[in-house]
Amino acid sequence: MLVVASIVVFGGVRAIPGNPAIALGAENRDPAVIAAVKAKYLLDKPLPVQYGHWIWLAVQGDLGVDQRQLSVGHTIASRLPISLELAALSMIVSVIVGIPTGVITAVRRGKPSDYAATGVALIGLSVPHFWLGLMAIIWFAVDLHWLPAGGYVTAHHPIANLKHLLLPAVVLGIGFAAVLMRQMRSSMLDSLGTDYVRTARAKGLSEWSVVCKHAFRNSLITVTTVLGLQLGALISGIVTIEVIFGIPGFGSLTIDAINQRDYTLIQGVVLVVACGYVIVNLLVDVVYSLLNPRIRTI
Amino acid sequence: MSAEPLLEVSDLSVRFDTDEGPLQAVDRVSFTLAPREVLGIVGGSGCGKSVTCMSLVRLLPQTAAVTGSAVFDGVDLLALGPRRLRRVRGREISYIFQEPMTSLNPVFTVGDQIGEVVRRHLGLSRRAARQRAVELLQLVRIPAPERRVDEYPHQLSGGMRQRVMIAMALACDPKVLIADEPTTALDVTIQAGILDLMREIRERLGTAIVLVTHNLGVVADIADRVIVMYAGRKVEEAPAEELFAAPQHPYTVGLLGAIPRPGERQERLEEIPGRVPAAAAPLEHCVFADRCRFADETTRTQVPALRAVRRDHLVACFHPEADRAA
Ligand SMILES: Nc1ncnc2c1ncn2[C@@H]1O[C@H](COP(=O)(O)OP(=O)(O)OP(=O)(O)O)[C@@H](O)[C@H]1O
Ligand code: SF4
Ligand SMILES: [Mg+2]
Numbered sequence: 001m002l003v004v005a006s007i008v009v010f011g012g013v014r015a016i017p018g019n020p021a022i023a024l025g026a027e028n029r030d031p032a033v034i035a036a037v038k039a040k041y042l043l044d045k046p047l048p049v050q051y052g053h054w055i056w057l058a059v060q061g062d063l064g065v066d067q068r069q070l071s072v073g074h075t076i077a078s079r080l081p082i083s084l085e086l087a088a089l090s091m092i093v094s095v096i097v098g099i100p101t102g103v104i105t106a107v108r109r110g111k112p113s114d115y116a117a118t119g120v121a122l123i124g125l126s127v128p129h130f131w132l133g134l135m136a137i138i139w140f141a142v143d144l145h146w147l148p149a150g151g152y153v154t155a156h157h158p159i160a161n162l163k164h165l166l167l168p169a170v171v172l173g174i175g176f177a178a179v180l181m182r183q184m185r186s187s188m189l190d191s192l193g194t195d196y197v198r199t200a201r202a203k204g205l206s207e208w209s210v211v212c213k214h215a216f217r218n219s220l221i222t223v224t225t226v227l228g229l230q231l232g233a234l235i236s237g238i239v240t241i242e243v244i245f246g247i248p249g250f251g252s253l254t255i256d257a258i259n260q261r262d263y264t265l266i267q268g269v270v271l272v273v274a275c276g277y278v279i280v281n282l283l284v285d286v287v288y289s290l291l292n293p294r295i296r297t298i
Numbered sequence: 299m300s301a302e303p304l305l306e307v308s309d310l311s312v313r314f315d316t317d318e319g320p321l322q323a324v325d326r327v328s329f330t331l332a333p334r335e336v337l338g339i340v341g342g343s344g345c346g347k348s349v350t351c352m353s354l355v356r357l358l359p360q361t362a363a364v365t366g367s368a369v370f371d372g373v374d375l376l377a378l379g380p381r382r383l384r385r386v387r388g389r390e391i392s393y394i395f396q397e398p399m400t401s402l403n404p405v406f407t408v409g410d411q412i413g414e415v416v417r418r419h420l421g422l423s424r425r426a427a428r429q430r431a432v433e434l435l436q437l438v439r440i441p442a443p444e445r446r447v448d449e450y451p452h453q454l455s456g457g458m459r460q461r462v463m464i465a466m467a468l469a470c471d472p473k474v475l476i477a478d479e480p481t482t483a484l485d486v487t488i489q490a491g492i493l494d495l496m497r498e499i500r501e502r503l504g505t506a507i508v509l510v511t512h513n514l515g516v517v518a519d520i521a522d523r524v525i526v527m528y529a530g531r532k533v534e535e536a537p538a539e540e541l542f543a544a545p546q547h548p549y550t551v552g553l554l555g556a557i558p559r560p561g562e563r564q565e566r567l568e569e570i571p572g573r574v575p576a577a578a579a580p581l582e583h584c585v586f587a588d589r590c591r592f593a594d595e596t597t598r599t600q601v602p603a604l605r606a607v608r609r610d611h612l613v614a615c616f617h618p619e620a621d622r623a624a
Contacts, residue, residue, distance in 0.1 A: 195395060196403040198357055202395075203415045203466065204388035207380075217405045293405055293450040 006058070009270045010051050058271065064264040066257075072268035075253065080272065082152060083238055083249035086172070089165055090234075093173025094180055099223075101177075102184020107211055109189060118185070124178030129237050133171045133244040140167055150246035168245045172237050179230060180223065187222040191215035221291045228284030231277060303330035304473060304506055305354075310366035312349050312358065312530075323349040325530040326366070331474065336500055336507045338521030338538065340514060340553065346530040347510045348396060351476050355387050370474070389419040392467035394477040396510075398460035398484065402451040408435070408462050409447035415469040434465035438495060457488035464495060471503065478510045496520060514553060518542055523610075526550045529585040532604065536611040546607055546618035548590050584615070592617045 045053075057064065066072050101121075105114045141149035147167050153160040191197060192215050200214040239251035246252075250269070257265040289295040312324040324346045331337050339347050353364045354375060368375040375386065387393075395401045403411060412434055413427030422430060428447065435443035438461040451459055460480060467475055477496065481489035497520050499505055511517055517524050517538060524541045526534040526549065534547040545551045584590070584597040597616050604614045 195397050195400040199393075199395065199401045199463075199466075200403070202355060202357055202387055202393040203418070204384045204386070205414065205418055206384065209414075209418075214403050214406075218403070221405070291405070293407075294452045 006055060006271060006274065007051065009267060009274060010054060054267070064268070066262050066265040072265050075265070076250070076268055076272055079248065079250045079253045082247060083242065083251055085155070086165055086169060086241070086247065086249060087234060087238060089169035090172035090176065090237075093170055094176035097173065098177035098180030099184055102181040102223075103188055103211065103216065103219075105181070106185045106188030106192060117181070121178040121181050124174055125182070127175075129171060129175060129240045130244055132174065133168070133241055136167050136171050137244070150244070152247045152249070165247075168241045168247060172234075172241050175237065176230060176234065179233075180227070183223050183226045184219060187219040188215055190222075191218045194218075217291070221288065224284060224288050224291060228281055231280050235273060235276075302332075304333045304335075304370065305331040306367075306369045307354070308367050308369075310350065310353060310368065311364070312346070312353050313363045313365075315361045315363065323362075323530050324353065327527070327530075327532045328366075329525055329532065329535065331506050331508060333473070333506055334500070334504045335523065336509055336521045338517035338524040339508065339510045339527060340512065340517055340524060341527035343512070345527045347527055348478050350527070351393070351478050351508060351510060354476065355391055355393060356383060357393070385419070388415050388467075388472075389470040390472055391474045391476065392470075392472040394460070394463050394467050394475065394480050396479045396482060398456050398463055398480075401463055402459055404451055407448050407450055408454070412447075412462065412466045412469055415466055419470045430469065431465070434469055435462070437468065438462070438465045439491075440465075455488075456484050457491065460484060460492055461495070464492075464499075468499065468503070468505070472505060474508065475499070475505045476508045476510075479512065480509075481516070482512060493519065514542075526553070531585055531614065532612075533586065533615070534611075534613045535604075536608075540608070540611055544611075544619065546611065546613040546620060547586075547615045548592055548617075548619075549586050551619060586615075592622070 054064070062071075062073060064072050066075065101117050105117045108114045137149050140146045148164050151164055153164050155161045188211075192211070194215075197210060197215050200210045205214075235251075238249070239254060241247070242249045242251035243255055250272075253265075254269050256262075257269055307330070308328045310324055310327045311322070314321040314323055327346075327350055329337065339350070341347055349358065349362070352358050353362070354368050356364070356375070358364065364376055366376065370386065370391065373382075375383070375391075378386070402408070409428050409431040412431040413422075413424070416422045416430050417424070417427045432443045432447050435446055440446050440458060440461050446454070446458075451462070454462065460483075464480070480496065481492045484492065493516060496507065496509070500507055500520065507520075509517070509521060521538045524536060524538050525532050526541075526547060528547075528549050534541070534545070534550050536546075541550065542554065545554050582601065583599060584593070584602050587593045587597050590597065594617075600616075602614045602616045604612045606612055607618050607620045
């Protein structure tokens with residue numbers, strides 16, 4: 001899986017038009033410089049050798065140096081935690097908002113509150129992140145001065161750090177909350193119609209137990225898988241939000257790398273994303289099997 | 299049975315609001331259940347047996363409009379508030395469903411699901427509830443109960459799951475056990491075991507049982523009294539021996555003709571020609587008229603009322619067997 005991803009990354013970057021040697025040589029077209037650069041980066045060797053060399057170094061944690069001769073590994077290591085924090089905060093927001101509303105709308109299916117909430121969710125789904133982000137900046141930062149309009153403060157100043165990340169996390173989280181809510185609602189409706197929920201009622205359990213224990217636990221299984229599938233959307237959302245809010249995270253780094261056609265940096269960034277994908281999917285599988293005894297105990 | 303009834307159902311009607319219009323699934327059914335009695339309810343597929351039973355503890359979806367009354371222990375179950383209803387469910391009246399494969403929650407252990415009932419109704423601790431679950435598994439003859447108690451439903455066979463359902467139903471020593479075709483979904487070889495268990499429960503615990511079944515052989519075996527349903531109505535009611543010795547309604551006669559002999563493969567009782575119709579509007583003729591050999595002008599234009607042909611033997615037919623014989 002990771003091997004395939006790394007080959008795609010490697011091949012993809014090589015397939016971008018333009019000569020990497022020229023770019024790596026800081027646009028210096030002197031043949032001697034180009035030859036030196038080519039030799040240094042093994043660009044004169046066949047592709048499989050280049051790939052082998054890159055991977056060999058990558059598994060040792062060395063992703064090479066970028067155009068400014070800075071270690072790609074270091075740059076990524078300094079930017080990644082910011083994005084991870086943003087991702088975690090927005091996930092928390094979306095779970096806190098999405099799961100309970102999903103459950104409540106399923107229970108009150110067909111009532112006005114259900115229609116209202118599903119309507120709002122539909123709007124939440126169709127509004128793009130960048131627009132919501134801009135609106136949030138205008139309302140809460142520019143007009144109301146409640147929160148800073150952008151930027152980032154390290155976690156050494158926890159309050160300032162949270163203040164800066166709150167708005168972007170909410171904007172990002174709201175979109176996922178809508179996805180989660182719809183998923184939760186539909187799988188709760190399925191669960192509430194099952195025979196085992198009828199059994200739970202026949203046992204004389206409280207409505208709370210019936211809904212929040214028997215139906216909920218089963219619905220969570222489907223929702224977990226969907227959550228894993230949303231990862232791609234989360235990553236692209238992070239990129240957009242970081243650019244809008246001027247957060248110096250992994251997403252901004254990616255955009256900068258692409259704008260500057262910094263191939264080693266792009267290669268490194270994309271490889272990290274691919275690894276992240278694999279890790280998250282693995283985590284989802286683990287959670288899924290923890291929630292689902294039919295998988296756990298075979 | 300002369301004892302004071304434990305459960306008295308009067309004029310129970312259930313109407314479903316469906317996309318194709320209203321559907322009268324149960325039409326003015328009345329019956330009683332005495333303490334320690336086993337009441338059999340028989341009838342073809344779709345005649346309203348499950349709907350009748352589920353309406354008693356109000357487990358039907360909201361599309362069902364239920365009227366009539368079901369008085370249990372001096373209170374009408376159909377008019378009970380949700381809190382008091384929950385105190386009856388699982389404690390005083392337990393239910394065993396027709397579908398053992400899907401009636402247990404796949405994500406909780408058997409012990410959790412049994413223990414939950416006693417924790418809820420008897421306030422037992424987690425430990426005590428687990429202990430009680432083991433005892434109950436033993437009672438329903440599940441081998442190695444200490445191990446099984448921590449297993450999940452998917453690790454058990456259909457027969458085992460139905461035993462777990464029975465254990466769960468018996469957890470609080472209920473006064474009434476409603477068993478809706480507890481064996482229909484199971485293998486023939488396993489059916490016998492479950493029925494033995496039902497018989498034992500009745501003898502050892504003295505629980506009154508409403509036993510729904512397609513299988514008249516089963517009814518002959520354990521029921522004291524039998525109700526025959528057709529198209530949402532009670533068409534005949536009699537003590538079990540009498541029903542078998544002298545069936546009165548042509549439908550019952552047909553059912554008995556289709557009874558499988560012991561040792562033969564036990565088919566569902568579908569051999570009677572035609573299917574049970576689902577009525578929408580109140581009928582103006584006998585429900586069975588379309589399929590009855592004895593149908594005539596009277597039966598096609600009037601609804602036969604239930605009447606007693608003998609003591610304790612009711613039948614809704616203008617030409618019961620007794621009259622024709624005479
Ligand atoms: N939720 C529902 N909505 C609409 N109609 C229903 C619903 N449940 C049952 N019915 C209808 O009510 C009628 C009686 O159904 P019921 O399940 O009581 O039959 P049954 O006698 O238990 O049959 P079986 O032996 O197959 O279990 C059927 O015509 C069925 O289609
Ligand atoms: S009333 Fe008539 S049609 Fe109905 S069952 Fe009796 S004989 Fe048949
Ligand atoms: Mg049924």
